[in-house]
Amino acid sequence: MPSGLVALLDDISVIAKAAAASVDDVGVAAMRAGTKSAGVVIDDAAVTPSYVTEFTPDRELPIIWQITKGSLRNKLLILLPAALLLSQFAPWAITPLLIVGGLFLCYEGAEKLMEKLGGEKHGETLEDPIEDIATFEKERISGAVRTDFILSAEIMAIALNEVATEPLLTRAMILALVGVVITILVYGAVALIVKMDDIGLHLTEKGRTGAGRKLGVGLLKAMPVLLAALSGIGTAAMLWVGGQIVLHGTEELGLAGPAHLVHDAQHAVEHATGSLAGVLGWLTNAGLSAVAGVILGTIIALVLHKVLKVGAH
Template sequence: MPTGLVALLDDISVIAKAAAASIDDVGMAAAKAGTKAAGVVIDDAAVTPTYVTQFTPDRELPIIWKIAKGSLFNKLVLLLPGALLISQFLPWAMTPLLMIGGLFLCYEGAEKIMEKLGGEEHGQTLDDPISDIAAFEQERVSGAVRTDLILSAEIMAIALAEIADSPILERGVVLALVGVVITVLVYGAVALIVKMDDIGLHMVENRRTKAARAVGRGLLLAMPKVLAVLSVVGTAAMLWVGGGIIVHGLHELGVHAPSDAAHAVQHAVEQATGPLGAVLGWLTYAVASAVVGLALGWLVAVSFHGGQKLFRRPAPST
């Protein structure tokens, strides 16, 4: 074999080994970054079904698909380039931007609670007469995509923090991989959740064995309760994620008191509860974050809607 060809094959072998090692590094980084973001992923999966429930079964999957496409657009087109540019040139701006997004989540969660407690409703709900179902559906999809933007920003920021020292190209590949995998997992889980009652109905009507029909009836009975619980968890998730972003952001900016207080209570609960310490400690911190989120969200909601009423033009007299 000619010497030049041997050298070329040798070079190709070295390049292939380097590429394989690089792929392994990217895979490990993506797995690590995705694991760190797991808490926000769970929140995302809990929030999304609240935008889909009570629509007719034939519209549930198309709505989820629209939201999933919006989520991919958020992660890959809006957030990924922005996150890379900010991390490269304006790393100090990441925390304030995330805090603004966290405040929006607090506002959304607080507004939902205010409406549940008998406050004024803002925008149409499924209990109101709907004159244009297509426009209403689009409004719900847009609301879900807006909320997803904040949750996705938190996911991408957590992932980025885990690979901050990597080259910018590797950061981009890892963030894209994390964004796609998490979107598929979240919206696949959401689709399964909202269609579970249809699966139960199919099992009741079409399965021959008593066991299968019993499972189907169980699903039919359980899913309304599961969706009701997810609605509550979704609202709570907005508050504890939003409040947590604010508390952590203040700590990063040098205001340590809120974070120190929340962590002190968390550690006290962990030490007092033995084997359940880790779970109850995390829950304590989540509740503390949610309280902060509710207070801030309530202030924003009252100020925003009060301002709207103040500057709203009076209806012309007839």
């Protein structure tokens, strides 16, 4: 074999080994970054079903698919380039932008809470006569994609923080991988949740064993309660995630008092509760963050609707 070809093949082998090692590094880094953002991922999965639980069964999966595509656009076409540009040229801007996003989540969650408590409704809901269901569906999808944008921004920011020292191309590959995998996991779980009643019906009617048919009956009885609860869980998730984003962001900008109060309360609960420290400490942090989210979101909602008359009927 000509020596030039041998040298070329040797070079290709070296490049292939380096590429394989790089892919392994990207996979490990993506797993680390994805683990760090697990809390926001759970919140994302809790929020989304509230946008589809009130629609007829035949529209649930198409709506979830539309939201999934919107989520991928958010992460890959908007947030990924923005995160890379900001991390490269204006890293100081990331925290203020996240705080703005957190305030938006607080506002959305507080507005939903005010409506559930009997306050004035802003925008059309399924409790009202809907003249154009297609338009209403598009509005709900748009609302879900807007909320996803904020949660996705937080996920990407957490992932970016974990790989900030990596080269630009590696950062891009890791963030893209995290974005795609998390989107598939979140909306796959959401699809499973909202279609669980159909699975129950199938087991009830066509289950081959008595245990299978009993499981189907149990799912049918449980799912209406679960789907109704998801709306409340989604609202709570908006509030505690939004509150946490704002508290963490303001702490990074030098206003550490509110965040320290929450951390001190969490640590006090953890020290007093022994084996339940992890769970009760997290609940304390989430609860106080939600309280902060309610306060901030209510202020924003009142300013928008009562002072500026935005969305007023």
